[in-house]
Amino acid sequence: xxxxxxxxxxxSAAALMDAARRVRDEGYRRWDxxxxxxxxxxxxxxxxxxxxxxxxxxxxxxGAFLSVVGLIWFCNAFDYPLIVGGxxxxxxxxxxxxxxxxxIMGGAIGALVGMFATNQLPRWHHPxxxxxxxxxxxxxxxxxxxxxxxxxxxxxxxxxxLETLGGANIEIVEAD
Amino acid sequence: MAELxxxxxxxxxPKELRRSPVVENYRGLGALTDKLAAxxxxxxxxxxxxxxxxxAFCAAVVLPTMLIYQxxxxxxxxxxxxxxxxxxxxxxxxxxxxxAHAGTLISAMLFLTRQHWRTTIGRxxxxxxxxxxxxxxxxxxxxVGRAWFDWFMFPVxxxxxxxxxxxxxxxxxxxxxxxxxxxxxxxxYMGMIPDLAALRDRATSRPKKFLYGLFAMGWTxxxxxxxxxxxxxxxxxxxxxxxxxxVSSIVGLDxxxxxxxxxxxxxFPLYFVIGAVxxxxxxxxxxxxxxxxxxxxxxIITQRHIDRVCKLTLVSGLIIAYIYLMExxxxxxxxxxxERWVFSHRLFGKTYWYGGWIMIVVNVLMTxxxxxxxxxHNLWLVFFIGLFINIGMWFERFVIVVGxxxxxxxxxxxxxxxxxxxxxxxxxxxxxxxxxxYLLFIxxxxxxxxxxxxxxxxxxxPHRKPAKTAAAKGAKS
Numbered sequence: 001x002x003x004x005x006x007x008x009x010x011x012s013a014a015a016l017m018d019a020a021r022r023v024r025d026e027g028y029r030r031w032d033x034x035x036x037x038x039x040x041x042x043x044x045x046x047x048x049x050x051x052x053x054x055x056x057x058x059x060x061x062x063g064a065f066l067s068v069v070g071l072i073w074f075c076n077a078f079d080y081p082l083i084v085g086g087x088x089x090x091x092x093x094x095x096x097x098x099x100x101x102x103x104i105m106g107g108a109i110g111a112l113v114g115m116f117a118t119n120q121l122p123r124w125h126h127p128x129x130x131x132x133x134x135x136x137x138x139x140x141x142x143x144x145x146x147x148x149x150x151x152x153x154x155x156x157x158x159x160x161x162l163e164t165l166g167g168a169n170i171e172i173v174e175a176d
Numbered sequence: 177m178a179e180l181x182x183x184x185x186x187x188x189x190p191k192e193l194r195r196s197p198v199v200e201n202y203r204g205l206g207a208l209t210d211k212l213a214a215x216x217x218x219x220x221x222x223x224x225x226x227x228x229x230x231x232a233f234c235a236a237v238v239l240p241t242m243l244i245y246q247x248x249x250x251x252x253x254x255x256x257x258x259x260x261x262x263x264x265x266x267x268x269x270x271x272x273x274x275x276a277h278a279g280t281l282i283s284a285m286l287f288l289t290r291q292h293w294r295t296t297i298g299r300x301x302x303x304x305x306x307x308x309x310x311x312x313x314x315x316x317x318x319x320v321g322r323a324w325f326d327w328f329m330f331p332v333x334x335x336x337x338x339x340x341x342x343x344x345x346x347x348x349x350x351x352x353x354x355x356x357x358x359x360x361x362x363x364x365y366m367g368m369i370p371d372l373a374a375l376r377d378r379a380t381s382r383p384k385k386f387l388y389g390l391f392a393m394g395w396t397x398x399x400x401x402x403x404x405x406x407x408x409x410x411x412x413x414x415x416x417x418x419x420x421x422x423v424s425s426i427v428g429l430d431x432x433x434x435x436x437x438x439x440x441x442x443x444f445p446l447y448f449v450i451g452a453v454x455x456x457x458x459x460x461x462x463x464x465x466x467x468x469x470x471x472x473x474x475x476i477i478t479q480r481h482i483d484r485v486c487k488l489t490l491v492s493g494l495i496i497a498y499i500y501l502m503e504x505x506x507x508x509x510x511x512x513x514x515e516r517w518v519f520s521h522r523l524f525g526k527t528y529w530y531g532g533w534i535m536i537v538v539n540v541l542m543t544x545x546x547x548x549x550x551x552x553h554n555l556w557l558v559f560f561i562g563l564f565i566n567i568g569m570w571f572e573r574f575v576i577v578v579g580x581x582x583x584x585x586x587x588x589x590x591x592x593x594x595x596x597x598x599x600x601x602x603x604x605x606x607x608x609x610x611x612x613x614y615l616l617f618i619x620x621x622x623x624x625x626x627x628x629x630x631x632x633x634x635x636x637x638p639h640r641k642p643a644k645t646a647a648a649k650g651a652k653s
Contacts, residue, residue, distance in 0.1 A: 038627075038631060053411060082339070084341065115366065119400065124389075126394060139206055140204065
């Protein structure tokens, strides 16, 4: 049985925030926090850059917009030219409303797809989900996990660090 | 940033200016989670069954019967006769799509403006959106008469080589309604993922754990997941906000691009958007006031939240009043004989005069009651105001659609429209489907967003130091 990491439990967002700062300052790199709701400022402590989800939304939305413009050109001007009120067969403004609507649809789908892709979801299993107290992570407890794959990881020292940070129920979680 | 001088004391604002908490009687995150999940996890109460059975009957028996009869026989079973070819079907379509708008406004626009109170009612309002868009989408599909040709509305390559006419607002409607359904469903579902994970973690039986776990997609709530999730949520909220203004505008364009007196007005897109939001707020009140009572959520959906929805209703009601005034003014100012005829007949005609007066009495005059705090705090009264707004707005659409059509340019063609039992049955059926889905939603899905409500609690602030207080130590066990 190989360990997945060491988990520690905290009672408040503030306590977790302090602990996370210390873990970062100690030089750990493979660690994560698990919280019932997003904690603002945590992304800075974790050193995250701007999420890529926005780019997914832009790509899907922009792609949908351009494809609908192309579709309308193909349908009403190229494949079966349709004369409506003596107007030109194709002009960009006439495509705007459907294209704009599909931009919204594409952007929304892109945002969801992007969220799943960046988070590597759906995922039916996670080593932490086997740890019994982890179910409190969606309730009122705040967890900090230091991964066993961290270069600085050592069972004794890492546990000691988490103890000094005030973590409760410190345990080793097994990988599968 | 410079540190505050230690001698400087921040004065508390006077009591009446202080913000009341989002949730009353707050007893910590754990207790709050229990409270929010209690209804979903509890036994099925009697009132739920009493409401569910008739709704499910309408959904499973009445609506399918009406649809089978209408589709197999033809649109002639409705009251639609020349010149009134848009009857209850289109009235109900606009009514349902309108109701949807308030849900998106609450869940998306109030999210972007960081209104914390919206967290408690956002999910319930968003569910209302999803279900009412479904009901709205049904109507154009059967209104076309030959429902088996519905695929003509989509650009599908076929052997006859014909394509839709993309310059028509009716075609835009197809795109708009479908997009609205997809986007509001995605927004609703994505918001639920962390809460489904919470229900998964709380589930006591295996089937529940499996099902909630399946739809929670393996959510763990790590900082990285929240980071991307929040970004996606704000993008979706921004896109959904665009839809609040787009969908009903396009429905309005269906009308105002025609040459019919009473429809041919540039104010229509705005008119329909505001009307939609106004009617939707009425529905939010009708749904939330019984909901908070029956599910014992008075501490979560507080009087203050109802108060705010009332104020938003009032604001949209005032804009509606202004638009009504403008409509009559423009009809008079245009000098157009037909316009003047239609608008004078809205109030003083022989047939549908009551519709015009209901619009004024209910939508304009009755809404003014919401100016008074004593009215807003009388929930029975607010409930009935919400109900009447729904009825009043239904009549507004009836007046616009049928009232403008039944006396067209050729007096020999005039005909009074009256709905048939199939019209009424179809409407009752859609109400049944809506309430069936809504009741299933409140019973089996997290109707109050757990993570969002918890995130606006004082404990969520990472700069707060409760660890040093005695209360927090006591709660440590």
